[in-house]
Amino acid sequence: MTAQAAEIPQTRHRSMSLPSARRLLLWTGLAVLLAWVLVPIYLVALGAFGGRLGVFRWPKSIWPTDLSLAAMTQFLAIEGVFNALVNSLIAAGLTVVFSILLGAPAGYALARYDFRGQNAFRLLVLLTRAFPLAILALPLTVSFIRLGLYDTPFGVSLIHTVLALPFAALVTQSLFMGIPREYEEAAWVFGCTRFQAFIRVVLPLALPGLAATAIFAFVISWNEVFAASILTVRERTLTAYLLRILAESPLHYRFAGGFILIIPSVLFIFAVRRYLFAVWGIASK
């Protein structure tokens, strides 16, 4: 009996042996935690679909009453909302492309090569973590205006890439380290160039992890408020737009906006849940 074989069922059976009183306590605690996470999302959804009347109803019922899509469609019909949504998608899409295109090669270099300056590069990447990066958007305003990048989703995606790139580099490094070098060497022996070996052998194996990294980059950009608000005026992203109109817009519009912001997150986290811990375990080193 190998240790590995014994390990897998082990945890399961230990927990089954918990006395029932403690199990009850455990599940009660978990139920409270689950409610703690889910209830605010549920309530913002109620707010988003409850319409103008629902928001001011007093006292409120926690059950869905007279739901309607009216508030949501009205919100989406407001001038600028749709445009902001598109801008958010463009900025997030570009962030994904940039952070993978720039980060993955760096991650590959860190995983496969020993080179002078390696530690300096690692330090540069880690250094970004000690800084509140979004704040760096402040001085960029001037140079972005000069370069014509100000008030464009492209400009926003650049600063969002600064946020996502270190993460992408560290995660892809571990991803590539997890793919045995021998696979590549075998490909070389059988006549592949380095590039072909990467494309045909490494990439397919790394693809799921890269997809997870991409999704994280997307979420980072989609959610970012500060830099996006600083760097845009008319071509706002959704978060920047919502922040701008926050003070003057009625509550049900705010909830509709909040709901639209939350939905992709829920789906994305579901999509990458298998990678979450691997990715963060490494990225937090």
Add this chain to the structure above:
Amino acid sequence: MPARTSWIPYALIAPSVIFLGALFLVPLVQTIWLSFSVGDGFSMENYQRMAGDLNFSLAVRNTFLLTLVVVPLQVVLALAMATMVTKLDKGRDLVLWVLTIPLGISDLAAGLAWLALLQNTGYLNSALYALGLIQGPMGWLSQETPWALFFAIVLAELWRATAIVLVILIAGLQLIPKEFSEAAEIFGAKPWTRFTKITLPLLKPSLQSALILRTVLAFEVFAVVYALGGRNFPVLAGEAYVWQNDNQNYGAAAAYAVLIMAISLAATAVYLRILRTRPEQLP
């Protein structure tokens, strides 16, 4: 790793080095320069203006208060969550998914979700009314109720950003072989002793990363506060935003940015020192 060094790794890292140089290091220097200059000369005027502002001391106090309350609570909460989740067998994946949903939620959306709960005619007041504790809609998020507003922001921040601590800690727990805890159990350690003597010390590197990440982000806190309280609860990043966007005073905004960076770096240094793992104690 092969010993052979060639031009390939440099070509691979060059794009990201150039990119980070242009969009991280340059703006970093620019921010510092901008904060110390008025017109063309060196000046402390921006800092004087920042410090002289009515909201400045409030913003400093609020940001520190928020960080000092929120970050430790998040670590404790995340440790509790992680401990519970590791005891699970059935439904572990589902529970983890739900607990990590806030990881993907923007601070703005989080603020809005809690606004739905806490606004005047919101669900909290409805519940309190149903219990007969209040007579009608009440405001919690105004300037008149600073502590209620503070508490609301703490709740929203706990809700939103505990997930990242949880993920880092669970990832760290997975790296600790279960034999350590089992050996301690065999040799007589009770659950609490195992947690404090074995699990926590071995989790130190993960705790360190989680604390650095969360503290840096906590000093940047902005959108949650803005969504819940507008400018009723000034914080440093919020003031920077106002100076930049509303007052169009880039110098004062840069001074705020430098202040936030200085505090973040100092906090990081403190964590690195206090929670360092001596190399010989690494597993």
Add this chain to the structure above:
Amino acid sequence: MADIVIDRVVKEFGPFRALQEISLTVNDGEFVALLGPSGCGKTTLLRIIAGLETQTSGRIVIGGQDVSNLAPRKRGLAMVFQNYAIFPHMSVFENVAFGLRMQKAAQAEVKRKVERAAALLHIEGYLDRYPAKLSGGQRQRVAVARALAVEPAVLLMDEPLSNLDALLRLEMRTELKAVLRQAGTTTIYVTHDQTEAMGLADRIAVMYGGKIDQIGSPLEIYATPATRFVGGFIGAPPMNFIKVRCHGGTARIGDATLPCPSTVTDLELGLRGEDASLSANGSGIPFDVRVVEPMGSHLLLTGSIDGQLARIVAPPVAKVNPGVRVGLNVDPARVTWIDSATGRAVARA
């Protein structure tokens, strides 16, 4: 010191039955090895004794006390783990002292007992070091010292030598035997390595498919295996099994005959490679040699008897060439007869 009674222990993982009604008694001060291939349930059984896993049914009694539902720390035992589980954030001293600290022993007593255990395992020199600085063999010593320091009634060891290289393993094996003999602790030792089990144990329990196939002294297990599995698992080369038919108390192989137990017709002749000798004149059981491997201390001959694979050990100087047929003399008293249908040994006629 204590005896251990394992009473009809069953362990199920979902629909999979990892242990099927295991019963075993380990006497006070005895060293029993649980020996078997991967997945036979030996580690699961050890972990159930330790309390790290809970049996589906059955009892564990240690020193007369039913510990079936007790937490591991209340069972009065110590354990050495396969990967040692030496705490990386504690010095060697604190690692060895861990169990004593948990018992809230006085400082002077902790110091005395740690030093004694350290002396026993020759690690006095590194008490201040951290495990990361130690070699595999040194960690192994720390793990054993930690277990012995608490003077446990029962010592459990889970493949403690499997992470060492071959030479070190041999050295540690000898040393473990000496140390444990001196300590006189009741010990259960899990291993898949038959030489470890044979060298260390007073008795060996050979496990297969969640059952104990045979329990006995190393010599008994080797000479009189109770099942085809035990014969095949123990010994190098493994026991040969030649299918024969037994008529009227005689089995015929080629021109040779052997007396066989007449209770069963379809039998397998269990023959150890070293229990056959080459006959001078080619008489006896015919053996067609295919491959000859000189091993230094002996010749290993691989070939077939009656068309069935067999390995025979011959003296190193024997003149045998591949492709020839030789005759084998077999002492009927030293063969094992296995019932083909059940795989169990048949009582000698």
